[in-house]
Amino acid sequence: GENVEQHPSTLSVQEGDSAVIxxxxxxxxxxxxxWYKQELGKRPQxxxxxxxxxxxxxxxxxxxxxxxxxxxxxxxxxxxxxxxSAVYFCAASIGNxxxxxxxxxxxxxx
Amino acid sequence: NAGVTQTPKFQVxxxxxxxxxxxxxxxxxxxxxWYRQDPGMGLRLIHYSVGAGxxxxxxxxxxxxxxxxxxxxxxxxxLSAAPSQTSVxxxxxxxxxxxxxxxxxxxxxxIL
Numbered sequence: 001g002e003n004v005e006q007h008p009s010t011l012s013v014q015e016g017d018s019a020v021i022x023x024x025x026x027x028x029x030x031x032x033x034x035w036y037k038q039e040l041g042k043r044p045q046x047x048x049x050x051x052x053x054x055x056x057x058x059x060x061x062x063x064x065x066x067x068x069x070x071x072x073x074x075x076x077x078x079x080x081x082x083x084x085s086a087v088y089f090c091a092a093s094i095g096n097x098x099x100x101x102x103x104x105x106x107x108x109x110x
Numbered sequence: 111n112a113g114v115t116q117t118p119k120f121q122v123x124x125x126x127x128x129x130x131x132x133x134x135x136x137x138x139x140x141x142x143x144w145y146r147q148d149p150g151m152g153l154r155l156i157h158y159s160v161g162a163g164x165x166x167x168x169x170x171x172x173x174x175x176x177x178x179x180x181x182x183x184x185x186x187x188x189l190s191a192a193p194s195q196t197s198v199x200x201x202x203x204x205x206x207x208x209x210x211x212x213x214x215x216x217x218x219x220x221i222l
Binding site: 001006009031032034042043044045046049051089093094095096097098099100101102103 | 141143145150151152153155158160168169200202207208209210211213214215216
């Protein structure tokens with residue numbers, strides 16, 4: 001099956017700086033890559049996604065890039081704010097199944 | 111619009127007890143999944159379903175059963191609870207395999 005690796009596991013940045021989280025996947029058949037944000041005690045919520053026919057997607061301060069050749073995709077958060085502090089998960093989808101990374105705990109220091 | 115509803119939100123069981131975690135969605139999604147979330151291990155797929163009457167095993171299916179008699183409901187059954195099943199359980203649904211998943215609020219389960 002698919003194997004998704006996510007790095008780093010923890011990340012601390014100063015408010016206003018950028019944060020980058022990277023994921024790799026193993027199966028070239030994966031064709032959909034969502035990113036989820038999970039606040040403490042809450043459900044994961046989708047923040048951005050990208051499909052395999054697109055190399056980059058941006059939504060305000062959040063962007064995702066995908067390199068199909070290298071099988072990696074990254075989440076970029078610019079101008080970080082304290083409310084960005086949460087755990088972020090990447091995922092890769094093949095057919096009916098989603099495979100998740102182990103999460104990155106992001107702390108934005110005011 | 112309720113989305114994905116999970117019950118109960120919290121549960122404490124004794125080793126050997128059985129119980130059913132309920133999951134219902136009102137978005138007419140064909141695909142539904144159950145995950146468990148443990149510290150440092152992300153979300154791991156237990157079982158999933160691609161439609162009423164069709165279920166399949168995920169990454170960690172042992173000790174769990176599922177059924178899908180209707181499009182809306184996808185219950186997860188713990189047959190004989192073990193302390194290793196202490197976890198947070200999330201149900202999710204999606205229209206297709208390359209669409210966003212919608213998660214329920216989770217069930218926090220402790221097995222003593």
